[in-house]
Amino acid sequence: VLKNCINSVLAMNYPKDRLEIILVDDHSSDGTVEFIKSFFPEVKIICNNKNLGPAQSRNRGIKYAQGEFLAFLDNDVEVTRNWLYELVKAISEDSSIGICASKLLFKDRKDIINSTGGVMNIYADAWDRGIFEKDIEQYDSQKRVFFGCSAAILVRKDILEKIGYFDSALYIYEDVDLGWRVNLLGYKVYYVPAAVAYHRFGSTIKRDNLKGKYLLERNRIRIMLKNYEGKTLLKNKAGLLKFRLFRFRIHIKSTQHSKLSLFIRALAAWG
Numbered sequence: 661v662l663k664n665c666i667n668s669v670l671a672m673n674y675p676k677d678r679l680e681i682i683l684v685d686d687h688s689s690d691g692t693v694e695f696i697k698s699f700f701p702e703v704k705i706i707c708n709n710k711n712l713g714p715a716q717s718r719n720r721g722i723k724y725a726q727g728e729f730l731a732f733l734d735n736d737v738e739v740t741r742n743w744l745y746e747l748v749k750a751i752s753e754d755s756s757i758g759i760c761a762s763k764l765l766f767k768d769r770k771d772i773i774n775s776t777g778g779v780m781n782i783y784a785d786a787w788d789r790g791i792f793e794k795d796i797e798q799y800d801s802q803k804r805v806f807f808g809c810s811a812a813i814l815v816r817k818d819i820l821e822k823i824g825y826f827d828s829a830l831y832i833y834e835d836v837d838l839g840w841r842v843n844l845l846g847y848k849v850y851y852v853p854a855a856v857a858y859h860r861f862g863s864t865i866k867r868d869n870l871k872g873k874y875l876l877e878r879n880r881i882r883i884m885l886k887n888y889e890g891k892t893l894l895k896n897k898a899g900l901l902k903f904r905l906f907r908f909r910i911h912i913k914s915t916q917h918s919k920l921s922l923f924i925r926a927l928a929a930w931g
Contacts, residue, residue, distance in 0.1 A: 661735055661736045661860055662692065662695075662696075662735045663695075663699070664738050665733060665734075665735050665736070665737055665738055665739075666681070666683075666696075666700050666703065668738040668739045668740075669681060669733070669739060670700075670702075671741060672739060672741055672742075672743060672744050672745070673741045673742050673745055674744045674745055674748075679744075680704070680725060680726055680727055681700075681702065681703045681704065682703070682704045682705075682706060682721045682724055682725060683696055683703050683704070683705050683706070684706045684708065684717040684718070684720055684721045685705060685706065685707045685708065686708050686711055686712055686713070686714075686717045687707075687708045687709065687710050687711045687712070693705055693707060704724070706720050706721060706724060708720065712828075713828075713831045714734075714810070714826075714831065714834065715826035715827060715828045715829075715830050715831065715834040716826075716828040718732055718810075718825075718826050719825045719826055719828060722817070722820060722825055725817065727817065728816070728817060728818075729747075729748060729751060729814055729815070729816060729817065730814070730815050730816075730817050730820070731744060731747065731812075731813070731814045731815075732810055732811075732812070732813050732814075732815070733811070733812055733857075734810070734811040734812070734859070736767075736811075736859060736860035736861075737764075737811050737812050737857050737858065737859050737860075738767065738857065738858045739812065739856075739857045739858075740855075740856045740857065740858075742854065742855070742856075743762065743812070743855045743856060743857055744814070744855075746852050746854040746855040747760040747762070747814040747852055747855045748814065750802070750850060750852045750855075751814055751816065751850075754848075754850070756846075756847060756848050757816075757847065757848050757849075757850045758815065758816055758819045758842040758845070758847030758848060758849065759807070759808045759813055759814070759815050759816075759819075759838070759839060759842055759847075759848075759849040759850070760808065760813065760814040760815075760849075760850050760851075760852050760855065761775070761776075761777040761778070761805055761807075761808030761809065761813055761849060761850065761851045761852065762775070762808070762809070762812040762813065762852065762855045762856065762857045763775075763776055763799070763800075763851075763852070763853045763854075763855060763856045763857070764776075764788075764809055764811060764812055764857055764858070764859045765795060765856065765857075765858050765859070766858070766859060766860075766861055767858040767859055767860045767861075768860070770858060771794055771795050772792060772793070772794060772795065773788075773790040773791060773792065773793045773794075773795050773799065774788060774791060774809070774811075774859045774861055775788035775789065775790070775791060775808075775809040775811075775859075776788070776789045776790045776799035776805075776851055776853065777789050777803065777805030777806075777807070777808060777809075777849070777851035778805055778806055778807040778808065778809060778835070778836065778839065779805060779806050780806050780807070780836060780840075782896060782899075783880075783884075783896070783899070783900050783903045783904070784836075784880040784881070784883055784884045785880065785903075785907070786806070786807065786833065786836040786880075788809055789805065789851075799851075799853060800853045801853065802850065802851060802852060802853065803850070803851045804848050804849065804850055804851070805839075805849050805850070805851045806836075806839050806840070806843065806849060807835055807836045807838065807839025807840065807849055808835060808839060808849055808851070809835060810826075810834065810835035810838070811857075811859050812855075812857040812859070813835070814855075815838075816847075819842060819845065819847060822845060823838075823841045823842065823845055824841075826838055827882075827883075827886075829882065830879050830882065830883075831875050831879075832872065832875045832876055832879055833875075833876065833879035833880065833882075833883060834879075836883060837879075837882075837883045837886070837887070840883060840887045841887065844887065870921055870922065870925050873922065873925055874925040874926075874928060874929050875929075877904075877925070877926055877929035877930070878928075878929035878930075881929065881930065884900075908926055
């Protein structure tokens with residue numbers, strides 16, 4: 661998947677002298693680094709000496725990057741020729757935009773939506789707008805959203821310097837947290853439908869397992885504690901508890917795992 665990702669980046673309609681490509685290798689053991697050195701010598705490589713996860717890996721890349729705008733791509737994403745051009749155009753025309761989100765379609769079903777920007781309810785349940793819907797151009801208008809799926813986004817570097825990069829404690833939901841903090845700073849997260857990319861969703865991180873469910877629950881709580889004011893949390897505490905119990909009952913009914921194991925993970929997440 662990485663070969664396809666980099667080839668799509670190199671084929672973009674964007675000036676090569678204004679493009680810096682940085683790969684952060686998160687302590688892989690499959691020959692990735694050697695492969696990139698052999699076939700893509702123009703790519704700068706940063707190697708983690710242990711597995712740090714996506715947030716910390718992106719943060720390492722940020723420190724090396726020279727650009728005014730930073731585009732983040734997961735290795736299982738392929739971009740269209742005008743992807744970066746459209747994102748840079750949108751963010752350059754409006755100084756109040758902090759993040760630009762892509763139109764993400766599934767690689768194996770290019771007529772099905774993966775993300776058209778993200779939304780969130782008051783209990784920190786976040787989801788990709790339009791996910792699993794058939795793409796019939798219903799989301800083809802530029803629009804302010806709450807966050808951008810980090811598989812393919814563009815961010816102003818100076819804003820990252822102000823808010824402190826990605827939260828390295830989050831292995832999932834780090835893009836929701838980033839969008840929330842950008843909004844709190846007074847900037848917009850903006851969906852750009854002309855910036856199309858294709859995602860092999862879930863090829864790198866499997867979320868439908870006990871660890872994934874634990875991380876999702878824990879991180880929802882973490883970003884609320886971080887980003888809400890105390891009085892807001894107190895105001896919403898009864899509804900929050902009721903909603904989380906409701907969600908837990910749904911997980912219990914639908915899980916393929918042991919109900920006791922899921923209950924223990926939920927308690928651990930809250931703890």
